Amino acid sequence: MTPILFDLDGTLIDVSARHYFLYRSVISGQGVEALPEGDFWRHRRAGESTIDLLAATLGVDVERFTAAWMEGIERPDWLARDEPYEGVVEILETLGREYELVLITLRRDRGALMDQLDALHMRSYFTEVICHGPRLVSGKHLLQGVAELTPGGYAVGDTEADIELASETGRRAICLSYGVRSGRYLASRGAETVIGSLRELPEVINAAERSGGPADVADVEQDLALRNVHTRARF
């Protein structure tokens, strides 16, 4: 079966509350004023990491922030703030009938990850769950188990890490523009196919399978122009 490699955070589940409120909690704990949520996400969607954001905030102890962030970001009480995107289980069920679904995430705590997948009723749709182990790696393609996956197919995700996974392993990248990065940023990082809703995914993949190529670039550019209007309105 053709594989589809799914990212989790920002792709299948909305992590915006966990990321923003953990950031705000840690920043406030240092007596520093946090950016408003809209500004935080405007920076993140434009390509900045949470750590990058701190450079613009006077008075933050970056080392202490990083330690607190790493300690909190995968803790179950913070993970409980994540929400699955609308229709996600149904879409996994549909795709799982025809494709081999693999989850690939840079999460470090496998136990917390599995508990969350169970709580969200998503675990059973994946033939394999690959996450970041204790060994530090510089890209998803280097995670243990990725080299042994069935070749071809698709990598679906919301950041440049997923585009890199696709290009490094010879798969087609399909990017979602509603997650941590904007459609405009993803296109600037070389994403050929950018969609605005998970609902579009089965059709985009089926069309690519029929044509043997990714979606028409003109269509994608037109979609992007429309979505940028939407993105500005939202943030």
Ligand SMILES: [Mg+2]
């Ligand atoms: Mg992601």
